[in-house]
Amino acid sequence: MWASRERTVAGKFELYKSSNGEFRFRLKAGNGEIIATSEGYTSKASAKNGIESVKSNAADAEVVDLS
Helix, strand or coil: CCCCCCCCCCCEEEEEECCCCCEEEEEECCCCCEEEECCCECCHHHHHHHHHHHHHHHHHCCCCCCC
16 A cells, blocks of 8 residues: 655635625635735736736745834
């Protein structure tokens, strides 16, 4: 028999239309927990651009502790 391996699931972006008609996205961790939400966008294309911006800028973003 094969030994079972724990699978690590990457996070995902969910793109959706809110109740007021705006497009939004949320970033979910591998366990399904919402870890970030976006502002509202008037078009789906703008929301997709927002996702791409987070993907390209977040990896190198500075952490500023304001506590």
